[in-house]
Amino acid sequence: MTMERDDWQFPWAKGWPEIDRAGMVEVDRRMVETYGIALEKMMENAGRALATVAWRRWLVGRDAPRVTVLAGNGGNGGGALVAARRLAAWGACVEIVLARPATALAPVPAGQFAILKGMGIAVVEDPPEGAGLILDGLIGYSLSGAPIGRVADLITWANGSGTPILALDVPSGFDASTGRLAMPSVSANATVTLALPKRGLTDPAVRWAVGDLYLADISVPPALYATMACPIRTPSFAGEDILRIA
Numbered sequence: 001m002t003m004e005r006d007d008w009q010f011p012w013a014k015g016w017p018e019i020d021r022a023g024m025v026e027v028d029r030r031m032v033e034t035y036g037i038a039l040e041k042m043m044e045n046a047g048r049a050l051a052t053v054a055w056r057r058w059l060v061g062r063d064a065p066r067v068t069v070l071a072g073n074g075g076n077g078g079g080a081l082v083a084a085r086r087l088a089a090w091g092a093c094v095e096i097v098l099a100r101p102a103t104a105l106a107p108v109p110a111g112q113f114a115i116l117k118g119m120g121i122a123v124v125e126d127p128p129e130g131a132g133l134i135l136d137g138l139i140g141y142s143l144s145g146a147p148i149g150r151v152a153d154l155i156t157w158a159n160g161s162g163t164p165i166l167a168l169d170v171p172s173g174f175d176a177s178t179g180r181l182a183m184p185s186v187s188a189n190a191t192v193t194l195a196l197p198k199r200g201l202t203d204p205a206v207r208w209a210v211g212d213l214y215l216a217d218i219s220v221p222p223a224l225y226a227t228m229a230c231p232i233r234t235p236s237f238a239g240e241d242i243l244r245i246a
């Protein structure tokens, strides 16, 4: 699978369709209710894509590389927990840091967390030093206001760690409704966004937070996009389920 395709390099030059939070919530709803593509399935695709980019860009060839996974209690955290499972199975030494107590995890992320516990994956309270990569699964498209509390502390810690950061869907702190960054915002080396680029992600002004941008296919049927209130042209993945688009 080639991760780089020249013709995908500059989406704003290519008119990549972008989507805001409301649109993505509608896509998620129709995936489940119209097509029966369960959240677990979407989350598995999201997490595997995150793990694949993590492995191929930062971890391949290294012996038991250490990965710190920062997980919020929503779908973004769930996708990162799937990536944690895949990376652990590929030989990474994974440490999970939850932003909220495990009891606050939403049902599907909680299921992912239970699997990780069953695998004996380490869950640590304080983020460890010296990891080779940090996964940002704190907040995705459901940011509400500027990050606060432990989430904000973890963002600040990750940014100051000197360790590369790979963000899921959006860098935590990025507002997918407005395309603007709240502070603090994760300053990611790369972001794996899901289905469609979230509104504003390809704006060069936010590149310092987004980093290199990958788009992951989570199997949205073209007809779903075509019958949206504002029809969307489907990105052509054509057998390559992760594309670098910026």
Ligand SMILES: NC(=O)C1=CN([C@@H]2O[C@H](COP(=O)(O)OP(=O)(O)OC[C@H]3O[C@@H](n4cnc5c(N)ncnc54)[C@H](OP(=O)(O)O)[C@@H]3O)[C@@H](O)[C@H]2O)[C@@H](O)CC1
Binding pocket: 024, 027, 028, 039, 042, 043, 046, 072, 073, 074, 075, 076, 077, 078, 079, 100, 106, 138, 139, 140, 141, 142, 143, 144, 145, 146, 147, 148, 149, 151, 152, 168, 169, 170, 194, 195, 218
């Ligand atoms: N088809 C797809 O695209 C798929 C998308 N998927 C993924 O789901 C994501 C959307 O998931 P979501 O809606 O569960 O919420 P999400 O973004 O995880 O954030 C909620 C968390 O953020 C927190 N939080 C919010 N604001 C905050 C603040 N200011 N300061 C601090 N904390 C704040 C909030 O805390 P709380 O409000 O509960 O206290 C809660 O913990 C999406 O981005 C994608 O990654 C996958 O499921 C696969 C399919």
Ligand SMILES: [K+]
Binding pocket: 076, 136, 137, 138, 139, 140, 167, 168, 169, 170, 171, 172
């Ligand atoms: K994130």
